[in-house]
Amino acid sequence: MPMVEPFLRVERLCKAYGGLTALKDVGLTLEAGGFLCLFGPNGAGKSTLLKVLATLLPPTAGSVRVAGFDLEEHPEAFRAQLGLVSHQSFLYDDLSARENLEFYAALYGVPDPSVRAGELLERVDLTHRAHSPVREFSRGMQQRLSIARALVNDPSLLLLDEPYTGLDAHAAIRLSRQLRLLHEAQRTIVMATHNLERGLDLATSVGILARGKLVFLQRRDQIDPEAFEQLYFRHLEAA
Amino acid sequence: MTLPRQILLLYRKDLRVEVRKKESLIAMAFFGVLIMVILNLAAGLDRRLQAEPAAGVLWVAILFSSVLGLGRVFAREKENNCVAALLVSPLSPGALFAAKALVNFTLMSFSELVLVPVFFALFGAGLQPGLPVLLLLLALVNIGFSAAGTLLSALAAGTRRNEVMLPILLYPLCLPLVALAVKATGAAFGGRPMTEIRDLIESMAAFGLIYAAAGYLLFSHAVREA
Ligand SMILES: Nc1ncnc2c1ncn2[C@@H]1O[C@H](COP(=O)(O)OP(=O)(O)O)[C@@H](O)[C@H]1O
Ligand SMILES: [Mg+2]
Numbered sequence: 001m002p003m004v005e006p007f008l009r010v011e012r013l014c015k016a017y018g019g020l021t022a023l024k025d026v027g028l029t030l031e032a033g034g035f036l037c038l039f040g041p042n043g044a045g046k047s048t049l050l051k052v053l054a055t056l057l058p059p060t061a062g063s064v065r066v067a068g069f070d071l072e073e074h075p076e077a078f079r080a081q082l083g084l085v086s087h088q089s090f091l092y093d094d095l096s097a098r099e100n101l102e103f104y105a106a107l108y109g110v111p112d113p114s115v116r117a118g119e120l121l122e123r124v125d126l127t128h129r130a131h132s133p134v135r136e137f138s139r140g141m142q143q144r145l146s147i148a149r150a151l152v153n154d155p156s157l158l159l160l161d162e163p164y165t166g167l168d169a170h171a172a173i174r175l176s177r178q179l180r181l182l183h184e185a186q187r188t189i190v191m192a193t194h195n196l197e198r199g200l201d202l203a204t205s206v207g208i209l210a211r212g213k214l215v216f217l218q219r220r221d222q223i224d225p226e227a228f229e230q231l232y233f234r235h236l237e238a239a
Numbered sequence: 240m241t242l243p244r245q246i247l248l249l250y251r252k253d254l255r256v257e258v259r260k261k262e263s264l265i266a267m268a269f270f271g272v273l274i275m276v277i278l279n280l281a282a283g284l285d286r287r288l289q290a291e292p293a294a295g296v297l298w299v300a301i302l303f304s305s306v307l308g309l310g311r312v313f314a315r316e317k318e319n320n321c322v323a324a325l326l327v328s329p330l331s332p333g334a335l336f337a338a339k340a341l342v343n344f345t346l347m348s349f350s351e352l353v354l355v356p357v358f359f360a361l362f363g364a365g366l367q368p369g370l371p372v373l374l375l376l377l378a379l380v381n382i383g384f385s386a387a388g389t390l391l392s393a394l395a396a397g398t399r400r401n402e403v404m405l406p407i408l409l410y411p412l413c414l415p416l417v418a419l420a421v422k423a424t425g426a427a428f429g430g431r432p433m434t435e436i437r438d439l440i441e442s443m444a445a446f447g448l449i450y451a452a453a454g455y456l457l458f459s460h461a462v463r464e465a
């Protein structure tokens with residue numbers, strides 16, 4: 001039987017910022033519809049890895065293939081299918097929530113941007129503030145809107161960099177529920193987070209990054225959640 | 240989406256923000272008028288300026304005030320790092336360059352709508368304002384300056400002291416264009432025949448074209464992190 005190409009394949013990926021090596025020989029694969037959760041302390045290289053996957057940063061060495069395409073050779077083939085939630089909101093402060101979503105939807109060539117914006121506002125529970133400028137939003141509301149923004153094109157690969165930051169308990173539960181729905185709809189998801197509990201709850205694969213190295217990578221069903229915290233700290237100390 | 244539609248989408252988004260805030264345009268017009276009033280006081284209120292120095296005054300006011308707007312157009316894109324969202328979308332970097340250059344061109348043109356009449360009110364006595372020639376010269380400088388300014392503001396936005404970097408890079412780069420503009424405008428104000436100005440205008444058009452082409456080609460390197 002021929003080997004099925006995994007949806008995401010990262011091989012010997014290195015990224016250096018000048019003299020500082022932020023990623024060292026990272027290799028991983030993720031099947032279509034998989035949910036990879038990346039844990040790691042501050043400065044471990046999680047954001048850098050996500051930026052490389054998002055084609056925002058070119059790798060120093062190594063390769064990334066998504067759906068069979070090499071990212072460096074065919075970035076545009078893949079960008080249309082990508083959604084990204086980062087530390088920054090990617091929102092225009094002077095535009096309203098609805099205007100932001102309509103702009104990004106139009107950018108992706110969504111047939112009816114205004115309908116799409118309405119749907120997404122509903123999903124993140126911001127319909128009542130649709131016409132307020134983003135400048136007036138709280139941190140948590142901006143975070144919800146930036147997640148809605150990443151979904152305008154209904155991405156098949158969703159990259160999330162610490163999406164729980166700034167969310168209250170209620171919003172965090174809602175986010176988890178949304179991510180689960182996306183996962184059930186066969187979207188492939190890579191998420192970096194500090195939140196071990198929420199991450200383990202959602203993931204199908206779990207990775208630990210420490211000092212730029214992927215020191216641990218395993219399928220979620222082979223991990224005992226009770227023992228994971230200990231295992232996590234053991235790997236950090238060993239790195 | 241086709242290139243023109245991408246450009247239009249970005250352009251309309253920026254103009255919508257500008258119409259709402261008006262911050263760039265007000266700052267540009269205000270600063271430009273201020274420069275001219277100061278120079279008018281310095282020259283002596285009732286003294287007539289000759290054609291060439293008067294042309295210099297006009298361009299100093301226009302170019303020094305424009306840089307305020309040029310910087311803002313890209314700074315806004317950097318505020319929540321929206322430019323990263325644009326870069327991971329299917330948008331072509333060329334469309335981003337063209338849209339930003341058009342926004343800058345528009346801002347400069349609107350600010351000149353205020354500055355040029357004020358200039359003639361303060362310094363116009365004795366000048367021969369051949370309006371079609373002046374409009375052509377303004378358009379050429381606006382093209383070159385907004386193209387170069389767009390490229391450099393993308394470069395400068397990646398540095399720490401971007402509001403200082405932009406003018407430091409932009410004025411030397413645009414010096415040839417500005418020098419030609421001052422000469423051509425001086426000649427036009429002095430009532431010289433069109434044949435004398437034509438060479439200057441052709442050179443200005445060439446510079447505008449070079450800045451626009453270089454900007455279009457280099458822009459994707461300027462906005463991307465390495
Ligand atoms: N633009 C940059 N220039 C230089 N160094 C950077 C840059 N971005 C990140 N780094 C460094 O790379 C390392 C990994 O950072 P990052 O990927 O942000 O980690 P994490 O997201 O896991 O906290 C850190 O040491 C950080 O200081
Ligand atoms: Mg990070």
